[in-house]
Amino acid sequence: MTAFLSVEGAAKRFAPVLTFGDKVATWLGAQKPPRTVHAVDGVDLFVERGAVLGLVGESGSGKSTLGRMVAGIHVPTEGSIRLEGMPVMSPGNRPRKITTRVQMVFQDPFASLDPRMRIADTLAEGPIAHGLTTRREAMAYARKWLETVGLDPDYATRFPHQFSGGQRQRVAIARALAMQPDLLVCDEPVASLDVSIQAQIINLLMRLRRELNLTLLFISHDLSVVRHLCDRVAIMYLGRIVEEGPTPEVYETPRHPYTRALLESVPRLEIDDDVDVVFRPIEGELPSPQNPPAGCHFNARCPLVFDRCRIERPLLNEVGNGRLAACHLASPDQAGPNLAIKPISG
Amino acid sequence: MTAALLEVRGLKTHFPTSSGIARAVDGVSFTLERGEVLGLVGESGSGKSVTGFSLIGLVDEPGRIVDGEIRFEGRDLVGQPTKELRRIRGRDIAMVFQDPMMTLNPVLSIATQMHLALEAHEKIGKEEARQRSIEALARVGIPSPEGRIDSFPHQFSGGMRQRVAIAIALLHRPKLIIADEPTTALDVSIQAQILAEMKALVKEFGMAMIWISHDLATVSSIADRIAVMYAGRIVEAGPVGQVLRSPRHPYTQGLLDSLPTRTSPGEELAQIPGTTPSLINLPSGCAFAPRCARANAECAVIPEEVYEDARRFRCHHPLPERSTP
Ligand SMILES: Nc1ncnc2c1ncn2[C@@H]1O[C@H](COP(=O)(O)OP(=O)(O)O)[C@@H](O)[C@H]1O
Ligand SMILES: Nc1ncnc2c1ncn2[C@@H]1O[C@H](COP(=O)(O)OP(=O)(O)O)[C@@H](O)[C@H]1O
Ligand code: SF4
Numbered sequence: 185m186t187a188f189l190s191v192e193g194a195a196k197r198f199a200p201v202l203t204f205g206d207k208v209a210t211w212l213g214a215q216k217p218p219r220t221v222h223a224v225d226g227v228d229l230f231v232e233r234g235a236v237l238g239l240v241g242e243s244g245s246g247k248s249t250l251g252r253m254v255a256g257i258h259v260p261t262e263g264s265i266r267l268e269g270m271p272v273m274s275p276g277n278r279p280r281k282i283t284t285r286v287q288m289v290f291q292d293p294f295a296s297l298d299p300r301m302r303i304a305d306t307l308a309e310g311p312i313a314h315g316l317t318t319r320r321e322a323m324a325y326a327r328k329w330l331e332t333v334g335l336d337p338d339y340a341t342r343f344p345h346q347f348s349g350g351q352r353q354r355v356a357i358a359r360a361l362a363m364q365p366d367l368l369v370c371d372e373p374v375a376s377l378d379v380s381i382q383a384q385i386i387n388l389l390m391r392l393r394r395e396l397n398l399t400l401l402f403i404s405h406d407l408s409v410v411r412h413l414c415d416r417v418a419i420m421y422l423g424r425i426v427e428e429g430p431t432p433e434v435y436e437t438p439r440h441p442y443t444r445a446l447l448e449s450v451p452r453l454e455i456d457d458d459v460d461v462v463f464r465p466i467e468g469e470l471p472s473p474q475n476p477p478a479g480c481h482f483n484a485r486c487p488l489v490f491d492r493c494r495i496e497r498p499l500l501n502e503v504g505n506g507r508l509a510a511c512h513l514a515s516p517d518q519a520g521p522n523l524a525i526k527p528i529s530g
Numbered sequence: 531m532t533a534a535l536l537e538v539r540g541l542k543t544h545f546p547t548s549s550g551i552a553r554a555v556d557g558v559s560f561t562l563e564r565g566e567v568l569g570l571v572g573e574s575g576s577g578k579s580v581t582g583f584s585l586i587g588l589v590d591e592p593g594r595i596v597d598g599e600i601r602f603e604g605r606d607l608v609g610q611p612t613k614e615l616r617r618i619r620g621r622d623i624a625m626v627f628q629d630p631m632m633t634l635n636p637v638l639s640i641a642t643q644m645h646l647a648l649e650a651h652e653k654i655g656k657e658e659a660r661q662r663s664i665e666a667l668a669r670v671g672i673p674s675p676e677g678r679i680d681s682f683p684h685q686f687s688g689g690m691r692q693r694v695a696i697a698i699a700l701l702h703r704p705k706l707i708i709a710d711e712p713t714t715a716l717d718v719s720i721q722a723q724i725l726a727e728m729k730a731l732v733k734e735f736g737m738a739m740i741w742i743s744h745d746l747a748t749v750s751s752i753a754d755r756i757a758v759m760y761a762g763r764i765v766e767a768g769p770v771g772q773v774l775r776s777p778r779h780p781y782t783q784g785l786l787d788s789l790p791t792r793t794s795p796g797e798e799l800a801q802i803p804g805t806t807p808s809l810i811n812l813p814s815g816c817a818f819a820p821r822c823a824r825a826n827a828e829c830a831v832i833p834e835e836v837y838e839d840a841r842r843f844r845c846h847h848p849l850p851e852r853s854t855p
């Protein structure tokens with residue numbers, strides 16, 4: 185069985201961008217020229233049709249880069265991205281995106297809309313180019329998609345600055361949907377919105393998913409939003425997926441020490457005045473993607489680290505019940521529900 | 531009885547604009563005791579930052595405080611000369627911003643900036659300043675501060691930069707620290723580190739703190755009391771647990787209900803209909819009325835503040851108090 189979306193061995197490295205200063209420094213014999221950024225470092229990911237997969241991780245972990253590869257915006261340095269077995273990009277040395285079946289929605293709804301274009305033109309431009317509608321029917325087509333995302337169709341003649349942040353994000357979603365995609369990659373679509381507006385957009389995505397049978401790759405650093413919206417969740421750390429599985433199970437019994445630490449560092453709504461909240465931060469800092477550690481990327485911060493972790497990369501292995509984890513302590517041969525991962529005492 | 535550390539009464543800070551007067555802060559009152567942490571929450575544009583800026587006398591032109599009192603240790607700061615405010619600022623009251631670069635100067639080393647900050651309020655020699663700075667950096671969790679104090683702001687990560695800004699704010703052990711969304715731009719793991727450090731420092735120094743945030747969870751884990759702002763006014767305030775357990779103002783309830791953590795996964799979230807009003811054309815009565823399910827004709831008049839024990843709210847039709855489970 186081939187998955188609807190399959191990402192295999194995907195890697196993305198960004199060549200160092202040398203500033204003039206760097207060049208002079210290197211030329212003068214500086215010790216450390218800027219290094220390649222390992223933004224995504226060998227990722228396998230499979231998503232079923234109609235599923236919603238959450239991709240979470242801290243900033244710089246490679247979520248956007250992975251999302252952009254899936255959406256055909258970035259060319260993978262290695263590996264393949266396929267939709268029902270068909271590559272998203274053409275082969276050869278000048279790869280191009282060859283499908284309209286994947287579309288993307290970005291975090292900043294203002295930056296992603298052309299301020300000089302009427303909403304109708306913004307919405308119809310792509311669909312006209314790909315023969316999904318005609319110039320004559322463009323207005324009706326745009327109105328239909330505005331209505332789908334819960335906006336007044338009469339807004340079609342307005343410009344982006346006439347909308348609030350939440351409305352702009354609806355327009356951005358409408359523009360992506362107007363291309364009639366099967367897979368929608370949403371990169372932090374609610375991150376810049378107030379909670380009450382965030383709730384409106386989350387509700388909209390849940391409804392669209394049902395009504396249009398969309399498959400969603402939902403990128404977010406907000407663990408509570410992902411828990412609400414996503415069937416499955418993949419946790420990224422420094423370019424790699426460290427854990428993947430059904431959302432409730434991953435949140436309740438994380439199998440990777442990083443997942444556990446990340447979940448524990450989220451402040452909870454504390455409604456008991458007598459409880460003195462104890463924070464459980466992850467120690468240390470995120471290593472640089474220009475110089476990732478050998479072995480497990482989490483080894484310098486992991487409370488359970490042992491020698492093997494500093495040498496050998498843990499693979500993303502089955503750990504039972506459709507769950508995957510990339511930790512030397514979470515292999516399936518160590519049977520038992522919670523493996524050797526002890527709760528972090530506090 | 532000694533005066534409260536800070537007593538704000540009827541504070542109004544307005545901004546004249548080409549289309550009218552923006553009433554960013556419009557009658558805000560609250561009291562802060564020594565060592566107490568107040569969480570100021572609300573959605574963007576509700577006037578949280580302008581409240582903070584008003585307290586330290588840093589309101590941007592053409593905005594100005596048009597009414598009210600800000601009593602700090604009994605003395606009204608409103609109308610004090612700039613020189614006097616500058617003396618208080620940094621020494622007795624310090625502020626930390628969402629963007630640490632509001633505090634930091636990109637072209638000066640951390641050592642130089644901290645030396646300048648110390649010198650602004652006391653006579654201090656170079657060596658002593660350096661020692662004090664290193665201690666301050668160590669206290670906010672900067673590893674090997676001796677080795678990093680001569681670095682420049684851009685050589686630090688975002689989280690480390692915010693720590694440096696906090697260290698500078700704490701140099702003079704202020705009595706009050708105003709923290710304006712200091713962790714909003716940071717990742718959760720770094721946010722948790724900074725929350726833990728701030729909480730410990732406030733306790734250690736006996737400082738009072740106003741923690742401004744749009745995030746109820748963060749506020750609930752650090753504050754003793756909470757004040758919820760909407761369109762320039764505090765609509766509800768009280769002990770943080772009481773308010774979040776049993777909100778009396780429909781807006782507080784609406785904010786809580788729209789959190790995904792309060793609804794089962796996959797269920798539709800409660801939405802607050804509409805959007806926040808323009809501060810230039812505020813509804814004449816309760817500013818929340820056009821979005822409120824409980825509103826009726828009475829709400830066309832601004833509700834008076836109702837006081838009940840340690841709590842207060844401004845609503846004609848408050849939600850019933852929920853008995854503790
Ligand atoms: N176009 C680019 N050129 C160079 N480096 C990049 C580029 N895009 C992203 N990166 C780097 O790749 C890493 C991963 O970035 P990103 O995918 O944006 O992470 P996330 O979305 O999880 O925050 C970061 O270190 C980032 O600086
Ligand atoms: N420099 C300014 N000029 C004009 N209006 C301002 C200025 N600063 C703030 N305001 C007004 O004050 C309102 C409240 O702003 P602010 O206190 O920053 O909100 P918050 O911090 O709650 O997001 C804004 O919506 C804006 O209308
Ligand atoms: S592989 Fe080792 S270092 Fe990595 S998470 Fe597992 S125990 Fe920790």
Ligand SMILES: [Mg+2]
Pocket residue numbers: 247248249
């Ligand atoms: Mg990103």
Ligand SMILES: [Mg+2]
Pocket residue numbers: 578579580710
């Ligand atoms: Mg603000």
